[in-house]
Amino acid sequence: GQQLNQSPQSMFIQEGEDVSMNCTSSSIFNTWLWYKQEPGEGPVLLIALYKAGELTSNGRLTAQFGITRKDSFLNISASIPSDVGIYFCAGPHMFSGGYNKLIFGAGTRLAVHP
């Protein structure tokens, strides 16, 4: 089935460092979503992207919708300990029968060392 390939799988960084992660697909997406899951909680939407080339920021987070519409990137600047969690990319895939389904990447697990 349709898959989103997310990388890296995990990152262990020092506080203050910048972080980059990405998500790729073999097919085109019209929307890219980035979620964060903190330990013991459900995923929470960080940024939604709706247009190829779009660059959107949310505080220290910046996400981009790739020009090819087959990829997206999330950057976190000046990381802090509370950035710890799993970051998921997601996008809607339309199946035959006309219904949409949100497809998720496997996640990037981020650990921040103070």
Next chain:
Amino acid sequence: EAQVTQNPRYLITVTGKKLTVTCSQNMNHEYMSWYRQDPGLGLRQIYYSMNVEVTDKGDVPEGYKVSRKEKRNFPLILESPSPNQTSLYFCASSSGTGGETQYFGPGTRLLVL
């Protein structure tokens, strides 16, 4: 406060003992869905519901049942749990038809012995 709630948050049970995990949303969303999350596998959809009395299988429906008798509630039923159903379960809802932003509950961690 707009939210998706799940109960229980943690559950330990034994093989074969029927259990139900409840899910409720107060956003009047038509679409609701259940996912399980396992290490390295991300979120996999179990069942979804486009509206009251309309449910359908996701990617990993075996061993699960759902019902949607009311718009706000979408319980997940394990008729005869097995150890391979030990997982972290999330309920989610959306105002659209499934491909839009979904709002997640806090999760239910299930251990089947």
